[in-house]
Amino acid sequence: MSAAFALPAATIEAWSIDSAELIADTPSSLVFRVRRLCSTNIVKSLKPAGLGELPGLDFLEWRQGLGAVRLIDRIGVSCLLEDGGTQTLRQHLDLRGDTEATDIALRVLNKLHAPSDRTAPAALVPLERHFSSLFCLAETARSSDLEGLPGWAADTARGLLSAQQDQRPLHGDFHHENIVQDASGEWRAIDPQGLYGDPVYDVANLFGNPLGYKTLILDPARIIRLAETFSSHFGCRPQKVLSYGAIHAMLSAAWMLEDGYALPGDTRLTERLAFARIAKSLLVEQFVD
Template sequence: MNRTAPAFPDDLLERWGVRNAELVADTRSSGVYRVRLADGSYAIAKLLKPSGLHEMPGMDFLAWRAGLGAAKLLDRHDTACLLEDAGTLTLRQYRQSQGEAAANAVIADLVKNLHAPSPEKPPAGLVPLERHFRSLFEGAARTEVSELSSVLRRCEKIAEALLQAQTDIRPLHGDLHHDNIVGDTGRGWLAIDPQGLWGDPAYDVANIFGNPDGAFAEIIEPARIMTLARLFSEILGCSKEKILRYAAAHAGLSVCWSMENGDTLSRGGNAFERFTFAKVVMPLVGEA
């Protein structure tokens, strides 16, 4: 055991045959370990804290996917989860060396795998998009009159219309972005850390528009936005406008999440970047 890490629970050591556990992250919501098992293989152990129980629907999603397009859920015991070690190479790192087009090709293939049909019945505990967007509806209502309130209310209007017209409702990863796509273990690129949502598949690519971290100048470039819209509309079989409208709605939601966590619209923060993206994408969907 790593002596600097919090003690790994004895019952899990025995249950999973853990021979060594290295603490990878200790956050408000979970403790994450890379563990070596009795057969010499590695896995990821995620021990959810009380503030991390919202991640349980994501574990249901992984169990349902059974490894297709996503890391496998190997075992679950109460709020402790043993996951396939999907590797350490993130798509953000890959994009830095191989470029935007190569990264987009990875995303396209991954989305196809994540949305491929499953013989299993969808989990019952997935979060409906209507509930997922609650922070946007609440944030738009309480924001004082300003440019921010105007943008959030337009995002709210877009979200309401989209949610009322959902089609092909299915399980969604819910948090796809370049740091949640990993691939250097021989299984190809895999999605990790899903939220586990239930709704229109067009929402599952909305977060890609605001990523990766550190690429803000490209994120707000209309040419890139339209390239992604064309790519995702072809993959998901829907209009470019629908893809863009979900991207705009998600940007408003992300602003609200960030501000709930104490962020402001100061330049360089997530709220500022998502707010700026929303202002750029609105004219592309006739919401100027």
């Protein structure tokens, strides 16, 4: 019960929480698995640094449990969520392989992208604003910095964003750690960012995940396979899919640099840049128009 004392008393009373276990303490939030009314739920409480995740809560409320965990209630910056389970798609990949994990991700994405008769939340972040850190990096970096990747990625992003199709609400942070399976076997997404734009962007983060799987992430054969699989799913060219993957990697690098990560030495930043470099080469050599 001790972890429950980190939750406001009013929240504990309002949601009839009997006990709570702190399961994650991140720069943006505190996450608890709570027991209430003979079942378990998740309580996520945003810190000041995590207020940018509020559009993600709007996305969950709009989706109403289709493809994502259900948002049950909100009090201020805290939300009561359905417990999606403890098995992640990353763990499933370890057991059953990347191909099956990719198939599961696309089945979940189909539900996340399914039409709704409800109006999309007004607070969802458009992709143009989402990519602001990449555009800033491209403006401030010298042409020789990071092998010219920021400028190339920014130009590529502008081209993609100016030609977006079928724009809709997006999860925005769709990857192996944010896809979970409950005891009944159902897979659902958690922790959306809440974006709005071209649905192809929602597979961009799958290229660079699971985190730490460098050999897999930087394997050109895997990159090509994902690009072709996702292009078939969306009915678009592999070039478009891989371009979104590349610019997302550079956006991630821009965020890391803003947060003080530096080269050489940081493995995650190095991995993101290495993926962008390989993707750029494949776009020229493998997926030429």
